[in-house]
Amino acid sequence: MNERERGGFPIEWEMDGYVSRREFFKFMTLTSGGLAVGSASLAIWAAVPREKRTFEPKLIEGGAALAAGSALAFDYPRPRDICLLIRHEDGSYAAFSRRCTHLSCPVLYEPDRDRLYCPCHNGAFSARDGEVLQGPPPHALPRIELEVREGAVWAVGVRLAGETA
Amino acid sequence: MKPFRDARERQKSTVFVALLLFSLVLIVLQLWLFVAVLENLLSGHATMAIPAAGASAVILAIQAWMLLGVYRMDRQA
Numbered sequence: 334m335n336e337r338e339r340g341g342f343p344i345e346w347e348m349d350g351y352v353s354r355r356e357f358f359k360f361m362t363l364t365s366g367g368l369a370v371g372s373a374s375l376a377i378w379a380a381v382p383r384e385k386r387t388f389e390p391k392l393i394e395g396g397a398a399l400a401a402g403s404a405l406a407f408d409y410p411r412p413r414d415i416c417l418l419i420r421h422e423d424g425s426y427a428a429f430s431r432r433c434t435h436l437s438c439p440v441l442y443e444p445d446r447d448r449l450y451c452p453c454h455n456g457a458f459s460a461r462d463g464e465v466l467q468g469p470p471p472h473a474l475p476r477i478e479l480e481v482r483e484g485a486v487w488a489v490g491v492r493l494a495g496e497t498a
Numbered sequence: 499m500k501p502f503r504d505a506r507e508r509q510k511s512t513v514f515v516a517l518l519l520f521s522l523v524l525i526v527l528q529l530w531l532f533v534a535v536l537e538n539l540l541s542g543h544a545t546m547a548i549p550a551a552g553a554s555a556v557i558l559a560i561q562a563w564m565l566l567g568v569y570r571m572d573r574q575a
Binding site: 361368 | 557
């Protein structure tokens with residue numbers, strides 16, 4: 334091979350694998366850079382103070398007539414946000430999002446065990462505070478804040494797991 | 499001289515593979531950090547985000563340092 338031909342093949346055959354590993358190392362560093370930028374973006378997003386979300390109050394039709402130990406499905410704040418209003422045996426109300434925090438299957442109310450049960454993967458939440466009782470859900474159900482106005486039950490806000498009232 | 503050079507190349511190659519494996523471990527750790535922070539943010543917890551970003555930046559610095567080392571090794575060859 335003369336010098337001119339050598340110019341077209343600057344890498345010796347034995348070094349071929351070594352060069353591709355070096356390229357791979359470069360790719361790994363770039364990936365690491367991407368992940369670092371992503372993590373930094375998340376940190377910035379988390380650090381920026383934002384206004385508390387506000388929700389329009391909404392009357393829950395049939396909430397006042399709900400029998401103790403039963404539940405009523407409704408939607409709040411948007412029509413696709415399915416929720417469950419529960420009336421406990423002592424007459425108090427609680428409401429939660431119906432979407433399981435694991436994979437969003439709708440949960441069912443089990444009055445005899447005072448819990449919300451997800452039949453998809455045997456997850457369960459307390460019907461008192463929405464905390465996880467068993468199964469794979471990573472965190473509590475979002476809680477719907479309620480107000481009783483002149484005997485009628487109104488949904489007035491949504492509180493995510495970990496948020497204070 | 500050639501056997502000595504071959505042995506040196508093999509040694510370099512071993513070091514290179516070790517660096518690559520370490521780099522892979524770091525990337526997996528960084529990916530895990532990113533996913534954990536994202537999950538925490540989605541569930542309303544933001545406390546982990548800043549320390550995780552710091553750790554991620556440290557990992558990037560280690561990766562960059564290793565890459566520079568690789569280039570330096572090449573120049574010496």
